[in-house]
Amino acid sequence: MEEAISRLIDAALAEDVGSGDVTSEYFVPSEARARAFVVARDEGSLAGVEVAAEVFRRVNPSMEVRMLLSDGVRLAKGARVMEVHGSARSVLTAERTALNFLQRLSGIATATQAFVEKVKGTRARILDTRKTTPGWRLLEKAAVVAGGGTNHRMGLYDRAMVKDNHLVVERSPEELQAVIRRIKSERPEVGVELEADTLEQVRVFLGLAGVDYLLLDNMGLAELREAVEMRGDSVAPRLEASGGVSLETVADIAATGVDFISVGAITHSAVALDLGLDFVEAG
Numbered sequence: 001m002e003e004a005i006s007r008l009i010d011a012a013l014a015e016d017v018g019s020g021d022v023t024s025e026y027f028v029p030s031e032a033r034a035r036a037f038v039v040a041r042d043e044g045s046l047a048g049v050e051v052a053a054e055v056f057r058r059v060n061p062s063m064e065v066r067m068l069l070s071d072g073v074r075l076a077k078g079a080r081v082m083e084v085h086g087s088a089r090s091v092l093t094a095e096r097t098a099l100n101f102l103q104r105l106s107g108i109a110t111a112t113q114a115f116v117e118k119v120k121g122t123r124a125r126i127l128d129t130r131k132t133t134p135g136w137r138l139l140e141k142a143a144v145v146a147g148g149g150t151n152h153r154m155g156l157y158d159r160a161m162v163k164d165n166h167l168v169v170e171r172s173p174e175e176l177q178a179v180i181r182r183i184k185s186e187r188p189e190v191g192v193e194l195e196a197d198t199l200e201q202v203r204v205f206l207g208l209a210g211v212d213y214l215l216l217d218n219m220g221l222a223e224l225r226e227a228v229e230m231r232g233d234s235v236a237p238r239l240e241a242s243g244g245v246s247l248e249t250v251a252d253i254a255a256t257g258v259d260f261i262s263v264g265a266i267t268h269s270a271v272a273l274d275l276g277l278d279f280v281e282a283g
Contacts, residue, residue: 005051008135009058012097017059024089034088034279036095037068038102040075041274045113047071047143048105053082055098060090071109071146081275095277104136105143106273111266112147115250124254124261127152127240131264140267152262153191161215163195173204180210193240202227211237216258218243224256 038052046069053065063086069079081102084091115126128144129152130137141151153159160183171179180192193213196202205214214237216227224241231239240260241253253261 001050001054002138004135004138006054008139009051009055009097009101011135012100013055013058013094016097017093021089021093024092028089028092030087030089032088033086034091035083035085035281036091036277036279037080038082038084038099039276039278040077040079040081041276042075043077044075044106044110044273045147046073046075046081046106047109047146048102048139049082051105051139052098052102055101056084056086056091056094059094060087062086063090063094071142072148074113075106075273084277091277091279099275099277101139103272103275104133104270105139105146106275107270108140108143108267109147110273111270112144112149114247115261115263115266116148118247118251119254119261122251122254122257124241124258125150126250126266127260127262128267129262129264130155131268133267144266147266149266150260158189159191159193159213161193161195163215163217164197173208177208177210180208184210193237196227199223199226199230202230206230206237213238213240213260215240215242215262221252221256224253224258228257 049067049069049071053067056063056065063084066083068083069081112126119126126149128141128149132140137154141154144151153161183190183192191212192210193215194205194211195215195217196205197217202214205211216224216239219227219241227239238259240262241258242262245253245261245263250261
């Protein structure tokens, strides 16, 4: 497991358990055993199974955890996701933290799936953004993939994404080209993306070498179609539409012929999927 995710699990448990689970300590016999299933209360897409299982194991390494379904599975209401068996106190202590991870990540996968379904039959792929919960980025971006989406850059380090705020001092095309050549020489593994707010900027940026992606920011459908036509049959740069994207608009945006559609809402506004822990007879 990634070290960052391991630390996140430890922090989540420390936050919840603190000096100890006093309810379980005083009201649940130490010898009591429990068997329980994580169950979907609603339909959706599953994500976060491994991290939820690790929460139970981290609370008590002797806990028996059996994952019945894997990330990316489409859940029916009532589906059993995971079985846990062991100390009743340990199951109860781990329950909320495990479900917090699983519900949040499955909510992201479910939101992503809804957008992916809307663009089926087009070339467009749904992208996430950096609008993620601090500390949760690896998990949330994995949840996007589980929902059928595609990851954008992970952070500031793996793609140069030049927006209008980076160009406070207006640069000429020649100056931009020089900078792009420099980054391609010094950091060849880093992609270069330029934000275009107008079709005139699209025209200028299409004339630059080394541009991997163009971000078409808040453009209308007619402008998006024209930008696609301006690029022609070339496979580069890839065109990414952004801004004003919702479940109601995404299909029309995809129909313009863009390659990607970035949707911040699939992470920053995802609603947790309803999952619960149902106890059964330990035997």
